[in-house]
Amino acid sequence: MAEVRHRHDVVVVGAGLSGLVAATRLRQAGVDVAVVEADSEVGGRTRSRTLAGRTVDVGGELVGRDYTRLRGLVAALGLRLEPAAPPMPHLRLDRRARPPLRPSAASGLMAAAARLHHLCSLLPPQAPWQAPLADRLDALSLQDWLARAPVDQRTARLLGAAAWAFTTAPPHGLSLLAFLQWLKPAGGLSALWRETPWRIRGGAQQVARRLAARLGDRVLCGAPVQAVEQNGAEVAVYTSDGAVRRARRAVVCTPLATTGSITFTPQLPAAQRLLDQVHSPAVTKLLAASADVPRRGVLAAGDAVMPLAMADTHHAVGFAYGTDTALPTPRLRDHLMAVLGLDGGALAPEAIALAWHEEPHIGGGYPAFAPGQLTRHGPALRAGHDRVHFAGADRSTWPGTMEGAVRDGERVAAEIRTRLGA
Ligand SMILES: Cc1cc2nc3c(=O)[nH]c(=O)nc-3n(C[C@H](O)[C@H](O)[C@H](O)COP(=O)(O)OP(=O)(O)OC[C@H]3O[C@@H](n4cnc5c(N)ncnc54)[C@H](O)[C@@H]3O)c2cc1C
Structure with missing residues (x-):
């Protein structure tokens, strides 16, 4: 040509x-x-699709409280935000961990969150790798840090699962410095727990x-x-x-x-x-239309196949990582239903799954x-x-x-x- x-x-x-x-x-x-x-x-x-007559996001969706530049842009473009998934107090460690764990009641968790927050405060926001402690923090995996932190096993598992869910990397494969870099702009773990996330109306x-x-x-x-x-x-x-x-x-x-x-x-x-x-680890985001999910939303972390799952009254969302991303959509949907503790049939059969690592120009979730x-x-x-x-x-x-x-x-x-x- x-x-x-x-x-x-x-x-x-x-x-x-x-x-x-x-x-x-x-x-x-x-x-x-x-x-x-x-x-x-x-x-x-960011990619929006229609599921059971509603617009859903198969990629980036949640807008945090401190997303000031995105929020400004959303407003300038005449778009609006609406509440998305529920806040963290409904967090569950996994199916076996009932009743739901209330982070505010877990003193070990709070102490670990405070320690992480302190470490975040030592990092220069533009270049965390320039912090005096950077080499030491980067030499450790998050798993190494959790093993040494003064927290019980359950708390360590919860923290590891939550970090895995949000960063797409298992705690042993993620540098502590990289986790802190991700956590710092979010305002630390306690800010994340307190936060009610938002989404952009219409996708x-x-x-x-x-x-x-x-x-x-x-x-x-x-x-x-x-x-x-x-x-x-x-x-x-x-x-x-x-x-x-x-x-x-x-x-x-x-x-x-x-x-x-x-x-x-x-x-x-x-x-x-x-x-x-x-x-950039493999990640599949699955969305399933819900016929009857609980009125109160649920956010769950810790299941092997679906480390992060959420539901509101319209649809349920789950993330699969690593080799689990290869599971067929109906299997992922079943896992999503199980981790959310929904009875059979609560999720309508209609579901969308997008494997971001298979997108030729994207190649994964994020580094x-x-x-x-x-x-x-x-x-x-x-x-x-x-x-x-x-x-x-x-x-x-x-x-x-x-x-x-x-x-x-x-x-x-x-x-x-x-x-x-x-
Ligand atoms: C499953 C998932 C869930 C997420 N959830 C959230 C969330 O809830 N909240 C949040 O804030 N963020 C979330 N994110 C992250 C957020 O979506 C991304 O960080 C952000 O959208 C990335 O924007 P970008 O412009 O940097 O890159 P991209 O959006 O990846 O844009 C890069 C563009 O470059 C194009 N491209 C690649 N190669 C070429 C080439 N050779 N020639 C021309 N074009 C090319 C690609 O097609 C693409 O359009 C999520 C991401 C994923 C994958």
Whole structure:
């Protein structure tokens, strides 16, 4: 196919939240920007679908109290938030642990939460790997820390299960420093327990859809970027349809798990190439329509197949990790029903499961830094390479969240504006 030539100030690779926020901020500053997206739709790891007549989120969904940048964007786009899953007081360790564990009554749990909170306070938010204690915290897995913490076995299991549920990594495979990095912006464990999460009414993908609609024909879907080449004067971005877009700068807003599939010329520095070593664990999110779930919501943690499960009056949600993600949807649905303690038939047969690690341009849930990896790879996360910049939730100070995607999109837009003098 003949080469089609386009010229812009900036080409953004990836139309997830981070790429679209970066493009929007640049556009607002009068920069000529184009966005190229591999998938047939925008939104990346936010994706909304219809289940039993209701909009559900098969990717990012819950909006925390402190998600100030996302909340501002939601309001600016004319969208609204609504209460989502129930707050943590209904947390159950697993099927065998009845009655529900009330974290406020568990003094060991509170002491561990306070210790973790203290450790979080020692980390610089922008670069936790620069903390004086960073090497020591990164050398330990969360499991190592739990084994030494002054908590009983049950509390250690609960904490491990909760961390696994939220970070997608089993406690033995997750660096303590990485867990603290995730926990810090959330305000610590006690803040998480107290929090009532929110969701975006009509689905989280609407944020990306509305941003893309405002950018109009500057956003091109179905165009996987294969190569990014730069010389001293410009960057050329090659897509699989044979087109090339030339620009003064490019920003790559793809997941860490799939960025390595793009060929960079000249080669990226070793520190950036080595980010490939950070694993993004397999995760499947399952949503099942519910005919009769309890009026009061339930949030459960600790089951082997469904470490995290929630239900409200309309639908139940569960997450499977690792090898369990390969189970067929009806089996996952049965596990979801069991961990929520619902009687047979409470969940209607209609269910949606999405295995994010099987999505060719996503490649996993989000990065889970193993012991030793965050101190080694952290400094490369947001480093650019001459005219090529990198951004995304996976590289942000709020990893694994939509807030991180928005913040990092804003960060990289400001960085590029400075370089362009825009
Ligand atoms: C199952 C699940 C549940 C989650 N739940 C929550 C939650 O409740 N709350 C929360 O805040 N966060 C949640 N998250 C995290 C949140 O969804 C993500 O952190 C955020 O959406 C990532 O945005 P991003 O723009 O950084 O990356 P992405 O959304 O992954 O966007 C990257 C884009 O780049 C595109 N791309 C990749 N390769 C190429 C290429 N070669 N050429 C062109 N385009 C390419 C991809 O198709 C994608 O559209 C969840 C994530 C998952 C997977």
